[in-house]
Amino acid sequence: MTRCAVIGAGAWGTALADLLARNGHDVSIWAYEWDVVESINRSHLNRRFLAGHTLSDTLRAHNNLDDVLKGAELVTFATPSHVLRAIAKSCRPQVKSNIPVVVASKGIE
Numbered sequence: 589m590t591r592c593a594v595i596g597a598g599a600w601g602t603a604l605a606d607l608l609a610r611n612g613h614d615v616s617i618w619a620y621e622w623d624v625v626e627s628i629n630r631s632h633l634n635r636r637f638l639a640g641h642t643l644s645d646t647l648r649a650h651n652n653l654d655d656v657l658k659g660a661e662l663v664t665f666a667t668p669s670h671v672l673r674a675i676a677k678s679c680r681p682q683v684k685s686n687i688p689v690v691v692a693s694k695g696i697e
Contacts (some may be wrong), residue, residue, distance in 0.1 A: 589612055589613055589614055590613045590614070590661045590662055591613070591614045591659050591660050591661045591662070592605075592608045592613045592614065592615045592616070592660065592661070592662045592663075592664065593615075593616055593617075593618070593656045593657050593660035593662070593663045593664070594608070594615060594616070594617040594618070594656075594664045594666060595617075595618045595653070595656065595663065595664065595665045595666065595667060595675060595679065596617075596618065596619075596665060596666035596667035596668075596675075596693075597617050597618065597619035597620075597621075597624050597625075597628070597634060597637065597649060598637045598666065598667075598668070599634075599637045599638045600666050600692065600694065601617060601664075601666030601667070601692070602617065602628075602634045602637060602638045602641075602643065603638065603641075604664060604666055604692060605617040605643075605647055605664075606641070606643045606644050606647060608664075609643070609644035609646050609647040610644050614646070615644075615646070615647050615648070616647075616648045616649070616650055616655065616656040616660075617647060617648070617649050617650070617656065618649075618650055618651070618652075618653055618656040619649050619650075619651060620651070621636060622651055623635075623636060624636050624637065624649065625649040625650060625651050628643060628647060628648075628649035629648065629649050632644070632645050632647070653675075653678060653679055653682070654682060657679060657682040657683060658682070660682075660683070660687060661687060661688075662687065662688050662690070663679070663683055663687055663688070663689045663690070664689075664690040664691075664692055665689070665690070665691050665692065665693055666692040666693060667693055668693065668694075668695070669693045669694065669695035669696055669697050670695075670697060672691070672693045672697060673697060
């Protein structure tokens with residue numbers, strides 16, 4: 589089991605995080621929006637961005653990047669491309685150089 593951090597809880601990031609969780613990984617997802625965090629943690633749904641899809645009950649959502657990145661062995665960025673640089677920069681101190689980083693953002697800055 590790999591400890592995975594997914595940064596970005598839009599439809600794409602949520603789908604990736606759910607897939608990782610359903611495949612037995614320990615997954616935390618970061619959401620900018622508090623209602624998304626609460627929806628994922630309370631009802632295992634992302635009502636705002638992925639309505640109608642029940643998420644793995646092991647998936648945990650946070651609004652704090654440090655909480656999501658703590659102990660991560662794999663980091664996936666699925667943020668909108670126009671904020672990727674700023675968010676990745678703020679994550680840099682918590683991501684060790686030997687940790688794989690996946691960029692799943694759509695588009696180019």
